[in-house]
Amino acid sequence: MSFGQGGPYGPGGGAPQPPTPDWNALADDTAARGRRRTWLLAGGGLLATGAVAAIVAIAVTSGDNKGSGSNASASRLPTPQDLPSGSSTPEPTFSNVAPPAPPKPLDIISSAKRDKAPLSAGTLFPEKKAVTQGRGYTKAATSTASNCASVAQGGLAPALSGNGCRKLFRATYSRNGVAVTVGVAVFDTKAAAEKAKKQAEGGVAALTGGGVNFCHGPVCRRSTNAIGRYAYFTISGYTSGKSVTTSDTKALGAGRDLADYAFRRILARGNTQASAAASATD
Known part of the structure; x- marks a missing residue:
């Protein structure tokens, strides 16, 4: 049986051939994906920069709360463990005995x-x-x-x-x-x-x-x-x-x-x- 020209597999018969790609469409799609990546990278950079600035601001604020000057840790309040356990100065003593009244x-x-x-x-x-x-x-x-x-x-x-x-x-x-x-x-x-x-x-x-x-x-x-x-x-x-x-x-x-x-x-x-x-x- 003869199908003649234009059989089911295309002209000439034999194995099917893949369709020819639309090169213009592919080029446009590639360009669009490049632009989206560029915007994502730029946005990510801005977010990273903002996060670093926030971290620095928090660190500065925390340092100010601990004390002023070049050595903030030197002005912090002492803890009970930092206080000395004793003193070399003797404590004053008081007597409850009243002095004798002057004679009348x-x-x-x-x-x-x-x-x-x-x-x-x-x-x-x-x-x-x-x-x-x-x-x-x-x-x-x-x-x-x-x-x-x-x-x-x-x-x-x-x-x-x-x-x-x-x-x-x-x-x-x-x-x-x-x-x-x-x-x-x-x-x-x-x-x-x-x-x-x-x-x-x-x-x-x-x-x-x-x-x-x-x-x-x-x-x-x-x-x-x-x-x-x-x-x-x-x-x-x-x-x-x-x-x-x-x-x-x-x-x-x-x-x-x-x-x-x-x-x-x-x-x-x-x-x-x-x-x-x-x-x-x-």
């Missing part, structure tokens, strides 16, 4: 065991004038009696000796025709002085001297008081020999002035000794 002047002059300052007519009555409320009284004479009852009148004598009076110091002052003798009796304790004060009847005898003579016969005014281990007394009257009446204010006022002076002189002993004790403990 009245406590000192209330007991012979604490009241150790020199004691005499000169230390009790040192000034030539006793001044109270602006009124000055001139000192005329002083005396010291170891036998307290010997310079006391009336019921004061047994009150002094019965309570253990050690000494009795007297001083006489005068002003404008009025004279006052102030006497200070010394005991071992405050209780003894207070007891003598309560038992006292009569008064201290007037001390004559220095041109002053009074209260030897006429009526005079008396007072009695105490502070600490000391009892103190006054007797006041006129140098003219005139008696003091119940309505008299001049002699009474002079007696009060000298009683106040004696009080302040006794208390001054306590103040002086208390200040010395406080200074010794500083």
